Amino acid sequence: MTENRAATWRKRRRAEQPMVPEAKFESYYGKPVLNAPVWHSPDIPGYLFLGGLAGASSVLGAGAQATGRPTMAAISKAGAFGAVSLSLAALIRDLGRPKRFLNMLRVLKVTSPMSVGSWLLAGYAPLAGVAAFSAVTGKFRLIGTAATAGTTVLGPAVAAYTAALVSDTAVPAWHDGHREMPYVFVGSGATAAGGLALLAAPAAESGPARTFAVLGAAVENGAFRLMQRRLGMVAEPYRTGKGGKYVRAGEILSAAGVAGALLTRRDGVLRRLSGAALVAASAALRWGIFHAGMDSANDPKYTVVPQRQRADGQKS
Structure with a gap:
């Protein structure tokens, strides 16, 4: 009798359903767990893209000057100055007033990517302007060479620091x-810079730009795929929603641009089309990263x- 009662109790226990419903990823009053950055499009994704293009x-441009390609050097340096100027304008527009950018220059906080980036831009932009003016006009070549050396040192940091800026958020x-x-x-910045040179430089000088763009696209796409694989479910916003649409567009444009750059060395129209596709691919990726990040901040899961x-990993 006792054994029958024990068996019956075990059956009932197995048949019992949990009284607490499955947890849903919600927060009080439907609000996100995180406060998403108060950044807006197109200002901030444009700022991210243009900074990479400039650096x-x-x-x-420095490499083109060193290898005797004056037209491509002038185009790249002018593009760098134009891009950093527009990047600063986009940042200031998002901040709301120029005084806020100037306030960030009151102190240098090495632990703040925004503070370091502001000082980088403040030092890089004038040097880029001098280098571009000298390359385009042919005047003040000694000063222009010194400015080019400065932008060559600061350029990689300008292209990379925005990655630290977004990664330093929650x-x-x-x-x-x-x-x-x-x-x-x-890698995305190199893709855009190489694409710009392919778009505007003469065919006789565009060899390094082609190599620069293809290598940049390889680094960009390889690192991005590796990042998505490592992130697991957190990478979902890079494949869905508005961010996913931009990322897919960037992948298509990048593949078309690389194919065009490798296969069309003499055809001016196709070379320029491939250059435009590479620039657009870099921009699309930045917009995709921006929107994917905002979506991930707004979804509690x-x-x-x-x-x-x-937590489960630490317990085990």
């Missing part, structure tokens, strides 16, 4: 990708699930 173009799709994000941003997984 990489300075490096390409936004899951950005912060969790901090290992690969600098390679993605630098991208914050809650990784935290639970880390």
Whole structure:
């Protein structure tokens, strides 16, 4: 009798359903767990894209000058100055007033990517302007060479620091990708700089631009795919929603641009089309990263699930 009662109790226990419903990834009053950055499009994604284009173009322009390609050097340096000027304008527009940018220059805080980036831009932009003026007009060549050397040193940092800027936030799709994000941003900047030179430079001088763009695209796409694989479910916003659409567009444009750059060395129209595609691919990726990050900040599951997984891993 006792054994029958015990068996019956076990059956009932197995048949019991949990009284607490499955947890949903919600927060009080439907609010996100995180406060998303108060950044807006197109200002901030444009700022991210143009900074990468500027920094990489300075490096390409210095290489063109050193190898006797004056037209490509002038185009790259002018592109760098134009891009950093527009990048600053986009940043100031998002800040709301120029005084806020100047206030960031009152102190240098090495632990703040925004503070370091502001000082980088403040030092880089005048040098880029001098280098571009000298290359385009042919005047003040000694000063222009010194300015070019300065932009060559600061250019890589200008192209990369925005990766640290977004990764230093609590936004899951950005912060969790901090290992690969600098390679993605630098590669994307090189893709855009090489594409700009292919778009505007003469065919006889465009060889290094082609190599620069193809290598940049390889680094960008390789690092981005590695980042998505490592992030797991946190990478979902890079494949869905508005961010996913931009990322897919960037992948298509990048593939078309690389194919065109490798296969069309003499055809001016196709070479320029491939250059335009590479520039557009770099821009699309930055817009995709921006929107994916904002989506991940607004959806509680991208914050809650990784935290639970880390906690379970520590317990085990």
